[in-house]
Amino acid sequence: MPxxxxxxxxxxxxxxxxxxxxxxxxxxxxFPDVTLTTQQGKQVRLYDDLIKDKIVVxxxxxxxCEGICVPLTSNLVKVQALLKARVGKDIFMYSFSLKPALxxxxxxxxxxRRFHAGPGWLFLTGAADxxxxxxxxxxxxxxxxxxxxxxxxxxxxxxxxxxxxxxWSACPGMSxxxxxVKSILAVDWKGGQRRG
Amino acid sequence: xxxxxxREKSSLANARKNRLEIIAAGLSRxxxxxxxxxxxxxxxxxxxxxxxxxxxxxxGKDASGGTGTTGLTSPPTRAFIEAMPIPPxxxxxxxxxxxxxxxxxxxxxxxxxxxxxxxxxxxxxxxxFAPAIKFETHQRxxxxxxxxxxxxxxxxxxxxxxxxxxxxxxxxxxxxVRNFNDLPDPSQNGGFGIPEVSTHLHNLHxxxxxxxxxxxxxxxxxxxxxHYTNVLAGFASTHPPDGDLNEALGTLWYHDxxxxxxxxxxxxxxxxxxxxYNQSDTGDEQTGFRIPGVGxxxxxxxxxxxxxxxxxxxxxxxxxxxxxxxxxxxxxxxxDKFLVNGKVQPFFEVEPRRYRFRLVNSGPSRWYEVxxxxxxxxxxxxxxxxxxxxxxxxxxxxxxxxxxxxAERRDIIIDFRQWAGKTLYLENRLEQTDGRGPTGNxxxxxxxxxxxxxxxxxxxxxxxxxxxxxxxxxxxxxxKTAPARVTRTFHFERGNGQWQINGRLMDADCxxxxxxxxxxxxxxxxxxxxxxxxxxxxxxxxxxxxxxSRNGVAPSPFExxxxxxxxxxxNENVRLFFRFRDWxxxxxxxxxxxxxxxxxxxxxxxxxxTGDTNATP
Numbered sequence: 001m002p003x004x005x006x007x008x009x010x011x012x013x014x015x016x017x018x019x020x021x022x023x024x025x026x027x028x029x030x031f032p033d034v035t036l037t038t039q040q041g042k043q044v045r046l047y048d049d050l051i052k053d054k055i056v057v058x059x060x061x062x063x064x065c066e067g068i069c070v071p072l073t074s075n076l077v078k079v080q081a082l083l084k085a086r087v088g089k090d091i092f093m094y095s096f097s098l099k100p101a102l103x104x105x106x107x108x109x110x111x112x113r114r115f116h117a118g119p120g121w122l123f124l125t126g127a128a129d130x131x132x133x134x135x136x137x138x139x140x141x142x143x144x145x146x147x148x149x150x151x152x153x154x155x156x157x158x159x160x161x162x163x164x165x166x167x168w169s170a171c172p173g174m175s176x177x178x179x180x181v182k183s184i185l186a187v188d189w190k191g192g193q194r195r196g
Numbered sequence: 197x198x199x200x201x202x203r204e205k206s207s208l209a210n211a212r213k214n215r216l217e218i219i220a221a222g223l224s225r226x227x228x229x230x231x232x233x234x235x236x237x238x239x240x241x242x243x244x245x246x247x248x249x250x251x252x253x254x255x256g257k258d259a260s261g262g263t264g265t266t267g268l269t270s271p272p273t274r275a276f277i278e279a280m281p282i283p284p285x286x287x288x289x290x291x292x293x294x295x296x297x298x299x300x301x302x303x304x305x306x307x308x309x310x311x312x313x314x315x316x317x318x319x320x321x322x323x324x325f326a327p328a329i330k331f332e333t334h335q336r337x338x339x340x341x342x343x344x345x346x347x348x349x350x351x352x353x354x355x356x357x358x359x360x361x362x363x364x365x366x367x368x369x370x371x372x373v374r375n376f377n378d379l380p381d382p383s384q385n386g387g388f389g390i391p392e393v394s395t396h397l398h399n400l401h402x403x404x405x406x407x408x409x410x411x412x413x414x415x416x417x418x419x420x421x422x423h424y425t426n427v428l429a430g431f432a433s434t435h436p437p438d439g440d441l442n443e444a445l446g447t448l449w450y451h452d453x454x455x456x457x458x459x460x461x462x463x464x465x466x467x468x469x470x471x472x473y474n475q476s477d478t479g480d481e482q483t484g485f486r487i488p489g490v491g492x493x494x495x496x497x498x499x500x501x502x503x504x505x506x507x508x509x510x511x512x513x514x515x516x517x518x519x520x521x522x523x524x525x526x527x528x529x530x531x532d533k534f535l536v537n538g539k540v541q542p543f544f545e546v547e548p549r550r551y552r553f554r555l556v557n558s559g560p561s562r563w564y565e566v567x568x569x570x571x572x573x574x575x576x577x578x579x580x581x582x583x584x585x586x587x588x589x590x591x592x593x594x595x596x597x598x599x600x601x602x603a604e605r606r607d608i609i610i611d612f613r614q615w616a617g618k619t620l621y622l623e624n625r626l627e628q629t630d631g632r633g634p635t636g637n638x639x640x641x642x643x644x645x646x647x648x649x650x651x652x653x654x655x656x657x658x659x660x661x662x663x664x665x666x667x668x669x670x671x672x673x674x675x676k677t678a679p680a681r682v683t684r685t686f687h688f689e690r691g692n693g694q695w696q697i698n699g700r701l702m703d704a705d706c707x708x709x710x711x712x713x714x715x716x717x718x719x720x721x722x723x724x725x726x727x728x729x730x731x732x733x734x735x736x737x738x739x740x741x742x743x744x745s746r747n748g749v750a751p752s753p754f755e756x757x758x759x760x761x762x763x764x765x766x767n768e769n770v771r772l773f774f775r776f777r778d779w780x781x782x783x784x785x786x787x788x789x790x791x792x793x794x795x796x797x798x799x800x801x802x803x804x805x806t807g808d809t810n811a812t813p
Binding site for chain 2: 017018019020022023025026030067068137138139140141142143144153154155156157159161162164165166167168169170171172173174175176178179180182183186187190
């Protein structure tokens, strides 16, 4: 009856394992090959243009959100100020729309200007399916389907990472701005590594 | 012993889902039997075996209907074809490598420590500098085989192995551990893990600077001297000069605690055991409490019949066969492969006598309820629980299962005398399908996750001189009636996907001190889970607590104990008694679902001379 015992007899056939580079495995798993649109109306590829070779800081929001988005975006403005000129050089900030149909590039442009978001911080929209795919792949989701479907309860977590160094984590977007900066710089280029 | 209060959920849907997944996986009946998924009579043995991975059940599905970020099923592995390893016992060194140890941090000499060792200056007669017993550990990559059906895995381990070497320590014998970070550049991390470490010795009554505080991490090429005082709580306060024997600790474990990256680094292998013996719990079944155990001629010879078991669940990438960590999971990561001491479903040969096993749930996120199963009759076999979180109970409890949330330890005694020539199984029968907590179902005997197979030999080679557990009596519980200087309440909440304690978030640099405890005072802490459908094992460093009440009523007998992890089930309210003694400095309180912990479900509190009285810190 113990199923296990039957396992003792026959050795498994020799399997040849794939040897994909880990960086490639991560890209395939988490960064779908979609094209998004920035607040300037520019078309960008999620991996090639936004994530590859960069330190990135990512969150989700929508322009008409009256809940967490306002304090969250305001907090990230302070983070951008603390990171100074590195934003747009080797550190990039991305805010992805949860309501892409309403958040046209014009709306996003207006939103970014309203909050005084500086260069190097892109507000992104795209086809609804693509944005949903990006949201799920990047893990901005709640395991409770009711909470996940309710956009007013969307996550305020901020994901940050260093793509070439394969260092990724996340932290609450409403943490103190200097605390957020410390988290983000945990994935900074380590001694002797290239910058950007 | 059933302890979990579950949320209701039908197991039928899961069973159906599992069957569908088996069909989708395209495994033949023969393969199913080979991989231990069904029995020859067709009964689905590892009911959760195929699909119990990462949280993704709800959110892992991507828009195209695929399985998204977490839709991985590990490659099939055969069960019970390799023996369970027992981690080696670490031996002291005559002198540590590098500069001689110093009381102040030797920053220029390459040490990552930031604060002086407090014990040597505060209590110099008790702790002469430097400790005579010294150890050295090197955190570095290593390769290991977790299953012959998987390729070699590159892990990070102390001395390159997982589980790490076991420390044997004795009360009254302070030790110094020089801990080197020899980890590689992050681009060599295999996809996860950060080469910065803070090694926490889980549950030692330890000075703050040697505790492994989350923000005390140090980088590659540096070292950190930990002073493990091995002294009983109360030595400098309530019970001078040697402390309260009733506060003796037994089964501890050490693991990385680097803020924001603990889950990744422990998943990579940075965890091991630390066992503390004394005149009562001797490691020799002919002395003291006479718990099973037969030592060798040296204190550092492995104690036979006293066996640590590190439980872990993992996922392996079906393409590369390599250990897979779901980087973007925020809920809690579940593996579909169950490992004991680093092997997938091993067997362990035992003699028909009593054994002491020391189980630790090393996470990252799973809750266990472990049964001993006689698969011939699919019945559960009783055994003895002797310690909760490594602390001996007043007396052994006869049980049919032990539950353990992440980081909890359970010392058990199994008597194999009646089972000579037969096999038994350690089986986890607690159903869990996502990172939030178990579903509410306890699976029938034989239908859970088989962790390990015991093969009981026909004869003993070493006579059993341990005491019958029904006759054993251990320590008395310390007083818990002293009035509290302050009662503090901690509400664990979730808002917009962010963990909060009393409505506040953790700072990544651990700079905010949320409360200050007055040294050598009594406090009551109330842990209140207000996070909806989530469960949390809450761990508090440095001092153990006793549970005064769980939801207003006295705790179950197995929780009438000293503990360092308080599992919070749905909406639970747990009231704790603490007496904070002897040491000063910073310590954390945090969720030990390490994925929650890394996403800031933590706060820092300090012990100092004055304390505060903040009731909702």
